[in-house]
Amino acid sequence: MNAFSLALRNLLRNRRRSLTTLLAMLIGVSAILLFGGYSRNIDLGLETGFVRGSGHLQLQHRDYFLYGTGNPAAYGIADYARIIDVLERDPVLAPMLTVVTPRLSLGGIAGNFTAGVSRTVFGEGVDVAGQNALQQWNDYGFPVAAQTSPLTGSAPDAAVIGTGVARVLQLCEALQVKNCPAAQATAHDAALGAAAPDDIAALSAQEAGQAGTQSPTRIELLAANAHGAPNVAGLTVIKAEAMGVKELDDMAVTLHLRQAQQLVYGQDAPKVTAIVLQLRHSSQMPAAKARLAELLAGPQAGAKTPALGGTPLEVHDFATLNPQYGQITGMFAAILGFIAILIGGIVLFTVSNTMSMAVVERTVEIGTLRALGLRRGGIRRLFVCEGLLLGALGAALGVLVALGLAWVINHSGLTWLPPGNVDPVPLTVRVWGEPAMILKTAIGLMLVAALSAWWPARRAARLAIVDALRHV
Amino acid sequence: MSSVSLQQLSKHYRLGSVDVPALSGIDLDIRPERFTVLSGPSGSGKTTLLNLIGCIDRPDSGTLTVAGVNVLALKDDALADFRARHIGFIFQNFNLIPVLTAFENIEYPLQLTGVAAAERKRRVNELLAAVGLADRAKNLPGQLSGGQRQRVAIARALATNPALVMADEPTANLDSHTGAAILELMRNLQRERRMSFVFSSHDPNVLAMADDAVFIRDGRITATEQRTPEPAA
Ligand SMILES: Nc1ncnc2c1ncn2[C@@H]1O[C@H](COP(=O)(O)OP(=O)(O)OP(=O)(O)O)[C@@H](O)[C@H]1O
Ligand SMILES: [Mg+2]
Numbered sequence: 001m002n003a004f005s006l007a008l009r010n011l012l013r014n015r016r017r018s019l020t021t022l023l024a025m026l027i028g029v030s031a032i033l034l035f036g037g038y039s040r041n042i043d044l045g046l047e048t049g050f051v052r053g054s055g056h057l058q059l060q061h062r063d064y065f066l067y068g069t070g071n072p073a074a075y076g077i078a079d080y081a082r083i084i085d086v087l088e089r090d091p092v093l094a095p096m097l098t099v100v101t102p103r104l105s106l107g108g109i110a111g112n113f114t115a116g117v118s119r120t121v122f123g124e125g126v127d128v129a130g131q132n133a134l135q136q137w138n139d140y141g142f143p144v145a146a147q148t149s150p151l152t153g154s155a156p157d158a159a160v161i162g163t164g165v166a167r168v169l170q171l172c173e174a175l176q177v178k179n180c181p182a183a184q185a186t187a188h189d190a191a192l193g194a195a196a197p198d199d200i201a202a203l204s205a206q207e208a209g210q211a212g213t214q215s216p217t218r219i220e221l222l223a224a225n226a227h228g229a230p231n232v233a234g235l236t237v238i239k240a241e242a243m244g245v246k247e248l249d250d251m252a253v254t255l256h257l258r259q260a261q262q263l264v265y266g267q268d269a270p271k272v273t274a275i276v277l278q279l280r281h282s283s284q285m286p287a288a289k290a291r292l293a294e295l296l297a298g299p300q301a302g303a304k305t306p307a308l309g310g311t312p313l314e315v316h317d318f319a320t321l322n323p324q325y326g327q328i329t330g331m332f333a334a335i336l337g338f339i340a341i342l343i344g345g346i347v348l349f350t351v352s353n354t355m356s357m358a359v360v361e362r363t364v365e366i367g368t369l370r371a372l373g374l375r376r377g378g379i380r381r382l383f384v385c386e387g388l389l390l391g392a393l394g395a396a397l398g399v400l401v402a403l404g405l406a407w408v409i410n411h412s413g414l415t416w417l418p419p420g421n422v423d424p425v426p427l428t429v430r431v432w433g434e435p436a437m438i439l440k441t442a443i444g445l446m447l448v449a450a451l452s453a454w455w456p457a458r459r460a461a462r463l464a465i466v467d468a469l470r471h472v
Numbered sequence: 473m474s475s476v477s478l479q480q481l482s483k484h485y486r487l488g489s490v491d492v493p494a495l496s497g498i499d500l501d502i503r504p505e506r507f508t509v510l511s512g513p514s515g516s517g518k519t520t521l522l523n524l525i526g527c528i529d530r531p532d533s534g535t536l537t538v539a540g541v542n543v544l545a546l547k548d549d550a551l552a553d554f555r556a557r558h559i560g561f562i563f564q565n566f567n568l569i570p571v572l573t574a575f576e577n578i579e580y581p582l583q584l585t586g587v588a589a590a591e592r593k594r595r596v597n598e599l600l601a602a603v604g605l606a607d608r609a610k611n612l613p614g615q616l617s618g619g620q621r622q623r624v625a626i627a628r629a630l631a632t633n634p635a636l637v638m639a640d641e642p643t644a645n646l647d648s649h650t651g652a653a654i655l656e657l658m659r660n661l662q663r664e665r666r667m668s669f670v671f672s673s674h675d676p677n678v679l680a681m682a683d684d685a686v687f688i689r690d691g692r693i694t695a696t697e698q699r700t701p702e703p704a705a
Contacts, residue, residue, distance in 0.1 A: 364567060372584065377549075464529075
């Protein structure tokens with residue numbers, strides 16, 4: 001008769017009480033696992049979103065992240081083509097990389113001068129092929145299709161703007177933006193500045209080299225060039241896109257990299273502000289970072305591959321580039337922790353109550369076993385085993401129920417709108433495929449159950465034998 | 473050489489602030505391989521004395537030697553091991569473990585003393601036969617009659633071949649017919665296996681078949697009787 005089969009028989013003795021205790025644990029475990037699976041899904045969903053949008057890692061000019069965002073001229077990476085080449089050929093990095101693509105960010109003023117309106121914007125010059133390649137990343141198997149950039153196959157002067165930009169620039173009608181009420185005040189302003197200032201129009205025409213063919217969605221993007229002088233680019237807006245975040249919606253202008261480079265650097269050598277690196281798996285980030293650090297440190301003695309020594313670059317990961325990632329995952333981790341502690345407390349009291357009742361009921365039995373020669377430790381082991389077994393059964397049932405419920409939820413067709421998203425995504429909870437989470441929860445529950453059995457077990461072990469035998 | 477030897481043994485119970493003397497200055501030698509009965513009116517201290525001899529309680533003062541060991545010097549775990557090896561218990565309410573079968577109940581003390589499985593099986597089956605329950609091995613205590621339960625309890629008490637078997641009114645919860653049969657069984661087993669049995673009882677039938685009798689009143693021994701001679705050496 002080993003300790004666990006004895007414990008099992010004792011648990012079966014008071015089936016109803018054991019079942020209620022099991023039920024409490026089952027509900028607790030499945031609640032933790034379902035919420036854990038939900039928050040895991042959110043973490044991975046956010047990660048997927050950020051990795052698709054801006055890669056795992058970005059190489060930027062040193063200090064660009066802290067000081068340079070408004071100044072692409074001063075913090076550009078000049079020989080980016082060579083750097084990309086080095087990265088793509090590097091024997092260590094290459095197997096990890098899925099995409100390497102350059103990007104140029106700039107601040108400026110966008111104006112629709114036929115309507116006499118303008119606003120400050122944040123421009124992003126992208127390589128469309130690279131952008132589309134980034135979108136293919138789906139390491140966590142989300143049932144969401146990759147989005148193709150609207151700039152795909154468009155003219156060199158094409159641009160995509162946020163719906164907020166479209167609203168202010170009075171392009172809603174031309175771009176067929178829904179839910180875009182026209183402001184009352186603009187009528188007066190329009191009268192004041194009816195046409196673009198001549199100098200800007202001239203500049204724009206000179207840049208575009210084709211004044212006169214005005215599309216109804218044409219805007220002017222004004223920015224400081226590399227020499228600090230104003231420059232302008234004429235853009236044809238092909239689409240207004242909701243960005244999900246108002247700040248972005250009101251600011252974003254996406255254009256072809258070539259166009260952005262011409263605006264900032266003119267006839268000078270083109271630069272970019274970031275080289276975006278996307279890896280096969282997020283888990284490769286430390287290795288990739290380490291290799292990049294090696295390359296940036298300079299060529300090693302006897303190394304065949306050219307290194308990037310001397311280039312004033314630094315590496316940022318997606319969590320640094322998108323602080324909200326850490327904030328949101330941190331928030332969910334905190335809620336999960338809170339729920340786990342709460343449920344742990346409930347389980348603690350439920351099991352300790354059950355075991356205390358068992359000790360009282362079995363007082364005479366305890367006295368008998370002690371008289372027969374069982375040591376105090378043996379009595380303690382008896383009840384701790386029972387608690388542990390209850391915990392193990394509760395954990396096993398809880399995991400099964402959580403897996404079942406997760407399956408039901410994942411197949412129910414529910415959707416939700418993640419922060420910063422425009423389109424709803426399927427609501428899924430990741431329980432299956434998260435063995436670490438399942439294991440942690442199950443072991444945690446068993447520990448809590450054993451711990452809560454420990455006090456009653458200790459009390460049972462300390463009973464005086466004769467008192468226990470006299471118990472009625 | 474006595475199986476149990478007590479000198480000036482005293483035990484008080486404390487009820488709130490009042491001291492209840494249960495045993496005072498007990499001097500007693502219990503002869504080995506005898507059937508000794510403690511007799512006395514209710515509340516005289518029979519159970520208290522039996523508990524002390526059985527090493528499940530400690531006296532306030534005095535000395536106590538069981539099977540040649542000064543048991544009062546043993547720590548709790550050592551005392552538990554000592555009980556497992558040398559003392560068997562038969563209780564008034566049988567006190568079988570309800571989740572264990574008759575077989576497993578008898579096997580339990582053997583497991584405690586680390587007897588190998590095959591040997592355990594042999595001994596349990598032998599004991600089951602000796603108490604007339606060979607066909608009840610797989611029954612739980614709840615499926616047995618009072619008399620059958622007490623037979624299992626007797627077999628359990630004898631399993632480790634202890635030097636001393638303690639029984640506190642073992643027939644009090646049985647009808648007189650069953651009680652008599654149980655007594656007879658115990659008497660026979662005690663003789664066959666040459667063990668020391670110490671009983672407490674009100675029952676004149678028990679007293680009648682005792683080798684030795686110890687009479688207690690108000691926590692003191694009033695008389696002892698040795699009805700059979702010392703066994704030949
Ligand atoms: N746990 C206890 N607390 C306080 N007093 C006790 C306790 N156990 C026994 N006593 C007292 O000690 C005395 C002896 O009790 P004991 O149980 O040994 O008597 P007994 O001879 O076995 O009686 P009975 O024949 O009724 O079983 C009694 O006065 C009893 O009230
Ligand atoms: Mg008594």
